[in-house]
Amino acid sequence: MKKLINAPEDVVREALAGVAAAHPELRVDLVNQIVVRAEAPRAGKVGLISGGGSGHEPLHGGFVGVGMLDAACPGEIFTSPVPDQILAATKAVESGAGVVHIVKNYTGDVLNFQMAAELATDDGVRVETVLVDDDVAVENSTWTAGRRGTTATLIVEKVAGAAAEEGQAIEAVAELGRRVNENSASFAVALTACTTPAAGKPGFDLPEDEMEVGVGIHGEPGRRREKLVSAKDIVQICLDAIQTAKPIGAGDRAIVIVNGLGGTPLIELYLVFGEVAAALRTAGVEIARSLVGNYVTSLDMAGMSVTVCRADDDIIRLWDAPVRTPALRWGG
Amino acid sequence: MKKLINAPEDVVREALAGVAAAHPELRVDLVNQIVVRAEAPRAGKVGLISGGGSGHEPLHGGFVGVGMLDAACPGEIFTSPVPDQILAATKAVESGAGVVHIVKNYTGDVLNFQMAAELATDDGVRVETVLVDDDVAVENSTWTAGRRGTTATLIVEKVAGAAAEEGQAIEAVAELGRRVNENSASFAVALTACTTPAAGKPGFDLPEDEMEVGVGIHGEPGRRREKLVSAKDIVQICLDAIQTAKPIGAGDRAIVIVNGLGGTPLIELYLVFGEVAAALRTAGVEIARSLVGNYVTSLDMAGMSVTVCRADDDIIRLWDAPVRTPALRWGG
Numbered sequence: 001m002k003k004l005i006n007a008p009e010d011v012v013r014e015a016l017a018g019v020a021a022a023h024p025e026l027r028v029d030l031v032n033q034i035v036v037r038a039e040a041p042r043a044g045k046v047g048l049i050s051g052g053g054s055g056h057e058p059l060h061g062g063f064v065g066v067g068m069l070d071a072a073c074p075g076e077i078f079t080s081p082v083p084d085q086i087l088a089a090t091k092a093v094e095s096g097a098g099v100v101h102i103v104k105n106y107t108g109d110v111l112n113f114q115m116a117a118e119l120a121t122d123d124g125v126r127v128e129t130v131l132v133d134d135d136v137a138v139e140n141s142t143w144t145a146g147r148r149g150t151t152a153t154l155i156v157e158k159v160a161g162a163a164a165e166e167g168q169a170i171e172a173v174a175e176l177g178r179r180v181n182e183n184s185a186s187f188a189v190a191l192t193a194c195t196t197p198a199a200g201k202p203g204f205d206l207p208e209d210e211m212e213v214g215v216g217i218h219g220e221p222g223r224r225r226e227k228l229v230s231a232k233d234i235v236q237i238c239l240d241a242i243q244t245a246k247p248i249g250a251g252d253r254a255i256v257i258v259n260g261l262g263g264t265p266l267i268e269l270y271l272v273f274g275e276v277a278a279a280l281r282t283a284g285v286e287i288a289r290s291l292v293g294n295y296v297t298s299l300d301m302a303g304m305s306v307t308v309c310r311a312d313d314d315i316i317r318l319w320d321a322p323v324r325t326p327a328l329r330w331g332g
Numbered sequence: 333m334k335k336l337i338n339a340p341e342d343v344v345r346e347a348l349a350g351v352a353a354a355h356p357e358l359r360v361d362l363v364n365q366i367v368v369r370a371e372a373p374r375a376g377k378v379g380l381i382s383g384g385g386s387g388h389e390p391l392h393g394g395f396v397g398v399g400m401l402d403a404a405c406p407g408e409i410f411t412s413p414v415p416d417q418i419l420a421a422t423k424a425v426e427s428g429a430g431v432v433h434i435v436k437n438y439t440g441d442v443l444n445f446q447m448a449a450e451l452a453t454d455d456g457v458r459v460e461t462v463l464v465d466d467d468v469a470v471e472n473s474t475w476t477a478g479r480r481g482t483t484a485t486l487i488v489e490k491v492a493g494a495a496a497e498e499g500q501a502i503e504a505v506a507e508l509g510r511r512v513n514e515n516s517a518s519f520a521v522a523l524t525a526c527t528t529p530a531a532g533k534p535g536f537d538l539p540e541d542e543m544e545v546g547v548g549i550h551g552e553p554g555r556r557r558e559k560l561v562s563a564k565d566i567v568q569i570c571l572d573a574i575q576t577a578k579p580i581g582a583g584d585r586a587i588v589i590v591n592g593l594g595g596t597p598l599i600e601l602y603l604v605f606g607e608v609a610a611a612l613r614t615a616g617v618e619i620a621r622s623l624v625g626n627y628v629t630s631l632d633m634a635g636m637s638v639t640v641c642r643a644d645d646d647i648i649r650l651w652d653a654p655v656r657t658p659a660l661r662w663g664g
Contacts (some may be wrong), residue, residue, distance in 0.1 A: 002523040002540070002634060006562045013600045016562075018606030022624045057598035077599075095464040193333040208334070231336045231346075263595045265631045267347045267387035267409075268336040274350030294626070299597045300335060300634065324401045329661045 001200040008197035032088040035061040040070040040093045046164040047093030050102035054076040059296045062327030080108035086116035098170035104149030105133040128221035130177035134184040136245035137214030151259045151296045151307040152184035162321035185246040187238040188305035190215035194298045217298045235275040238306040250284030251261035257307040262297035333532040340529035364420040367393040372402040372425045378496040379425030382434035383412040391628045394659030400493035418448035430458035430502035436481030437465040462509035466516040468577035469546030483591045483628045483639040484516035494653035517578040519570040520637035522547035526630045549630045555603035567607040570638040582616030587637040594629035
């Protein structure tokens, strides 16, 4: 295993120390393993938190800040955060207006966030949960009942975060998050497996001439293995799956993300985006906004995912609202 | 070879088509292979361009925009842009105030930028060149007379770009760029080789338990091979080399970049930054500003570089000035 680490069991804590050093504008609680926006809680503002296993950076810690999350609670690598940790994050951002939990649909995350929500409720905090399950590759999987949650999480966090920032109430913030999720579909392709520090070797074997079609962000199996094809053909596979699950067509506008899984160079991601843009143009879909880069990764896995979110005026307005986080910044 | 591409010879052009689709605020000239800021040339503003081989994304195209470059001219992968291409970029941003060429010190780049500068001068354009040679690993190398230019290029582009944006004259803009370069030192370590689309296989062999200490951004040999050690020890190797070449100590302020070479997960880069911050704190150096992420890459190479730029008030003020590019945005 080749990694820039010290001991495998210290990776998450030591990386959080690096986040603290790099981003003095955030509060990093190394004991509870939570990353909190400096000015949280803010009176009257709905709190917004998310979390999940580490290894998907910059998700979620990289999206804490103005206009997005109030706190993130990273678990160990590919492991859900624990209920106490989620509870600590919830309380750190609660100002009386309630707290929205954004949860990717993996069984461990769902159970632990649910337990934390119950504990918070017992303490008088109102919690609403937005479950993200945008990955249309498989209906159930290794760690999931139902569809897996992947890159749409970023759009949910951005749009709900902007709504919370402008003072919308908890019902509206949660409803917007759910609306983004319902209108989003993602599909990923892996060219290589990833290696966790604890395992020290690739999570699965993938022959030199094959790709995993519909892979999950922990390397969970997708729909099938097949011979590696051109970027153009890979994009067609992704968009066909997306179109089948959540059709989008002439006159629709979309937020589109081409997301690297960690080990794929940016030049390839731009090339893929060019193919996605051409195909969507042919389908009559207007790409209203887009991102190209590493946003929801799978450690060092080579590959990428395409996310298409059908966007209405509200969603686009909130997407455009100012955001100031380590990994996403615009608008002042 | 596993890559998300179509034909190897089309990678750069097709990636540029993706850049055009993703960033409608930029003008991408697919014939000349140049990326230009929409509002260039702006009357009275010094033009700022850079370029070099592709494969180091987001350098340079990702740094075109308000407060940074006016244009970038990407060559083929790991290949200098040609003089005509550099000349086209120069003319696209010339408004009468002259054009600064920011050139990484590789023989091909130096010669081609020099030729383009002569052609531009013949056409009445004043050109100043800022040569970047911050990599302190080796004095001469495969493709270099003198030291190689790497991640300090980003700081040069940011600081000189801010100076040009606020209307400073060409001498002052170039002088600031040179000052940043003189005060910067970088050192890189590779855990794996990278694979160019044309070659289709890794550029060199690196045993499973070894690292290349002082590697160049094209995989050029560094100082030595040695057994892979802990992140803490790797950081010490990098900082020792930097301190020997350009000492920095108590009372100094620095802009520090921990830069991923492409294949290393962000969680590792943050862990490395934590070690760099701890070591510099011990040395009495104040990290005034920092970046952690993939900024000057080497395709899919695993590894990272540390850059330390001793920064005065001027440099920090210009670093903080607003920037709006695909890969770097802050301040409005």
